[in-house]
Amino acid sequence: MAPVLIDIGKQLASDPKALDRLSMDRTSASYKMRFGVAQTFLESTVDNLQKSHFSLNIDESTSNNDQKVLAVLVSYFNPARQRVVIEHLTSVSVIKVDSLSLFNELDQIMDTYKLPWSNLMSCLMDSCNVMRGSKSGVEVRLRNKAPHLLDIDGDVCHHVHNSTKKFCAPFSYHCEGLYGDIHSDFKWSDDLRDWLKQICFLMNIKFTMPERFVSHRWLSCYDVTVGTLRMFNALTVFYYAYLLKKDQDLYRSIVESIYHKYNVSTEAKKEIRRIQDTCGKKKMTEDGTKRKKRIVEKIFFKRKTTRFIMSFYSAALPLLKQYVCMFETKTTQVHKLNDRQVQLFKDFLALFIKPEVFTKLSVFALKDPERLRIDNKDNYLPNPFVGTVATNLMSKKDPFSTKMMDLVLQSYSQCAVYLQKKLPLTNNLLRSMSALDPAVRGHSETVKYLGRLPKLATNVIKEEELDQYELDVRGYQVSHQLPKDNGNELDEWWSVVANTGKFPLLCRMAKALMSCFHGPAVEGSFNTMGDILDPKSCRMNIETYSAVQTVKYAIRATDKTATQLFQRQDVLHDPIDTRMASNIRTSSKRYRGECKRKREAVEEKRKRLKVQSTTLESKEEAKRNMALAQKMARKVHALKTQRNLEWLAKLKRQKSKPARSCPEQRRHMAQTAKSCPATSSRQ
Numbered sequence: 001m002a003p004v005l006i007d008i009g010k011q012l013a014s015d016p017k018a019l020d021r022l023s024m025d026r027t028s029a030s031y032k033m034r035f036g037v038a039q040t041f042l043e044s045t046v047d048n049l050q051k052s053h054f055s056l057n058i059d060e061s062t063s064n065n066d067q068k069v070l071a072v073l074v075s076y077f078n079p080a081r082q083r084v085v086i087e088h089l090t091s092v093s094v095i096k097v098d099s100l101s102l103f104n105e106l107d108q109i110m111d112t113y114k115l116p117w118s119n120l121m122s123c124l125m126d127s128c129n130v131m132r133g134s135k136s137g138v139e140v141r142l143r144n145k146a147p148h149l150l151d152i153d154g155d156v157c158h159h160v161h162n163s164t165k166k167f168c169a170p171f172s173y174h175c176e177g178l179y180g181d182i183h184s185d186f187k188w189s190d191d192l193r194d195w196l197k198q199i200c201f202l203m204n205i206k207f208t209m210p211e212r213f214v215s216h217r218w219l220s221c222y223d224v225t226v227g228t229l230r231m232f233n234a235l236t237v238f239y240y241a242y243l244l245k246k247d248q249d250l251y252r253s254i255v256e257s258i259y260h261k262y263n264v265s266t267e268a269k270k271e272i273r274r275i276q277d278t279c280g281k282k283k284m285t286e287d288g289t290k291r292k293k294r295i296v297e298k299i300f301f302k303r304k305t306t307r308f309i310m311s312f313y314s315a316a317l318p319l320l321k322q323y324v325c326m327f328e329t330k331t332t333q334v335h336k337l338n339d340r341q342v343q344l345f346k347d348f349l350a351l352f353i354k355p356e357v358f359t360k361l362s363v364f365a366l367k368d369p370e371r372l373r374i375d376n377k378d379n380y381l382p383n384p385f386v387g388t389v390a391t392n393l394m395s396k397k398d399p400f401s402t403k404m405m406d407l408v409l410q411s412y413s414q415c416a417v418y419l420q421k422k423l424p425l426t427n428n429l430l431r432s433m434s435a436l437d438p439a440v441r442g443h444s445e446t447v448k449y450l451g452r453l454p455k456l457a458t459n460v461i462k463e464e465e466l467d468q469y470e471l472d473v474r475g476y477q478v479s480h481q482l483p484k485d486n487g488n489e490l491d492e493w494w495s496v497v498a499n500t501g502k503f504p505l506l507c508r509m510a511k512a513l514m515s516c517f518h519g520p521a522v523e524g525s526f527n528t529m530g531d532i533l534d535p536k537s538c539r540m541n542i543e544t545y546s547a548v549q550t551v552k553y554a555i556r557a558t559d560k561t562a563t564q565l566f567q568r569q570d571v572l573h574d575p576i577d578t579r580m581a582s583n584i585r586t587s588s589k590r591y592r593g594e595c596k597r598k599r600e601a602v603e604e605k606r607k608r609l610k611v612q613s614t615t616l617e618s619k620e621e622a623k624r625n626m627a628l629a630q631k632m633a634r635k636v637h638a639l640k641t642q643r644n645l646e647w648l649a650k651l652k653r654q655k656s657k658p659a660r661s662c663p664e665q666r667r668h669m670a671q672t673a674k675s676c677p678a679t680s681s682r683q
Helices: 002-013 016-020 026-051 099-112 138-145 156-171 174-187 190-202 220-230 232-242 245-261 266-281 286-301 303-316 318-326 334-349 363-367 388-393 399-422 428-436 444-456 463-478 490-499 504-514 522-532 542-557 562-566 578-585 587-609 619-655 662-675 677-682
Strands: 054-062 068-078 083-093 120-124
Touching (some): 002 016, 026 083, 054 099, 068 099, 099 138, 120 138, 156 303, 156 334, 174 190, 174 220, 174 286, 190 232, 190 266, 220 318, 286 303, 303 388, 303 399, 428 444, 463 504, 578 587
Antiparallel strands (some): 054 068, 068 083
């Protein structure tokens, strides 16, 4: 953070006259962000979207202050930057999360910014029923507005992530529970964390805080497994302290072998033993005791099973992790979607199925469960891939090895069946977009697939332009005036082709298709949402949050920092962004106008519903009034108590006087009863 602040300070110091006049409070910073900086970026984005084909990526999430937020990202080929950019269009708060409500919000966004539906190419969303339900999902409703909407299927990264749940299910989430217990153990106990850190130091193992397993985070199971395996021996030495005395004697050989592996010195062993004794004497809560028992059971009593599953996860899951990481990048990858999906599916099948069963099958045969029966055990390899460590653990033909092998095959089978069902291997659009890759230029199959694109993307090429498009496709295959493909990004290549002035219709088609999202970019906006909308900032408007996101994505799209983007070499003579300057100057007026409209809307609603207009009591005022009322009640109570005590003292003094006659005594008691505060209050 310090280098960034220093850089900002240097830039501010370059214009001392402006710096001297700089003043801004919290409210003005908010509306200058909304109606000034963010408004300028948004206007530029909307101008481009009204002229270019674009795609949307939408998703809904709940913020830390319990607001349901619908985030909308947009991707398009930016003519000024000559590449595909991803920008934040808007984020809105929704009350009800169903397909109709989300569609109405999208429809209102398109109308507000006057974006033509004919420019919309695709909309990437996850595959839940609300988004992609076949009868009334958001995608179905969007097609009523935009019948030309491309069928890019759902978010494949979500499919791959969900397949890992099928992969781990046969093992009854044995390791996932262990990860959660270990993380909870060290998260809430500073002394345990410090002792583990010392043990790692003595064993020459780098200490890191045990990670938390989160089921909805991309392949969290693999990430946590790798981190836990690295520290598994240190955890074994640490939790050795929580074994019973008889069990410590039984498993001492494991600890000694770990000492030998890491060349732990005698002095270090003594220090570790001291730490273990301290751990064993620490008092624990009931939950902590139960958690330690579960951890000890899996690390020691079921050590072989735990090590096998962890080793198997770390060996097989990287295949799925690599795919997710590749298509989470910002660079355009639409031309690789189909090829990488087919390759992923084949690579995964090769882990446990005989190659001759599927290598010669077409893509359509791979997708057909009748032609490729994954659950047929006759097609399984006698020794499926489980990794070197896991193979060594079940080298003998014993009941453990037989059980683990059955679970491995069940795990592979369930995951492969899910991938076969969910991966869009036969999607015509994704297969045809593979022809955009400059590496396949000059092939007859490229001509065939490029020729299909106008029938799939019907809103790009007009009917009277089809003949010229066909000529562009054929001329593109044999042109010698185009530069060589040096491994440039896809959008960079097609910007070079477009700048030559040749093949304008083919370039228009390529730019439109390159706007399609190939990964869940909107998930990244939710990662930063927790830093902006939290329980402490519950009063922040969703419009302010949306403005912050708009600015973040706009600056990120330039591949520059904020200081680099707004830097001017000559602060007096270099040109400025007149649109931004105008928006910032008028931001206060717009903010006051918005506040006035909101007040008028509230007053109109009061009049319509005949609600009395009163000054509402704020939370702080309610606290102050409550404190004053309690203080007054205490004073009244103290006064009553004092009066009662005075009356009792008076009564005692009267009892000590000589007795009166009966009529006189009755009159005196009646007068005393009337003057008693406690008696009068009860009456």
